Amino acid sequence: MKPTEPTVTDCAIRATGIVRHIGEGDARRCLLDNVTVELYRGQAVALLGPSGAGKTSLLNVLAGLDVPDAGRLQVGDQVIEAGDKSGLDAYRRVSVGVVFQFYNLISSLTALENVLAGAEAAGLPADPDHARQQLDELGLRGRADAYPGQLSGGEQQRVAIARALIKRPAVLLGDEPTGNLDAATGDRVIEQLVELTRTRGTALLVVTHNEKLAARFDRVLHMVDGRLTQGAAS
């Protein structure tokens, strides 16, 4: 079931007028050209576009990993202007979870310890019961004490999702989170992500090349040459 039409108060994060360049002098080029986008609580959004369109660049700005040259991020009452480093650090730590194509789990830590590391990075107390519950929610009951090397790709990605969600971020971002998985496993991971988005009221944005997967989302954004061409308004 799709969520009801979002209202302005359902906005989890708003990025306004985001501009990002890279390089100097003649080599300077524009990666993000005045991008404005809103993500809503409980709404799953896919970001499609050709290779080099700027999808990862946008995700990295929304994740607080890259600093834009201009524009602002707004989450709840908090407004972070371009250049506000401490605001961006707090935003990244508290408000955003990110999952990547290659999971980025710490191989010397168990699944449970990886999830606890996600809580600690957000300044939350390490609560093993809560971390176990988070793993259970992702269908990983009984796998908490396994190391990443003992888990399948799909299981590792679900641990990475649990690690990102343990702090209950306002927004969860995925950069090709199924890119390293077979089609059936990728499908199940997306299904779980969309389901969790709805049950928890998190906003979800997933970069994908896969148009079939994109059809599983509530809304699809298209990016070309650093601009959102379709779907930026909900």
Ligand SMILES: Nc1ncnc2c1ncn2[C@@H]1O[C@H](COP(=O)(O)OP(=O)(O)OP(=O)(O)O)[C@@H](O)[C@H]1O
């Ligand atoms: N650090 C960087 N230095 C130089 N160029 C960069 C850098 N990061 C990105 N680019 C360039 O910016 C453009 C946008 O890259 P980006 O990774 O955001 O695109 P994308 O849409 O995610 O592509 P893909 O689908 O292939 O992952 C590309 O032309 C890329 O080569």
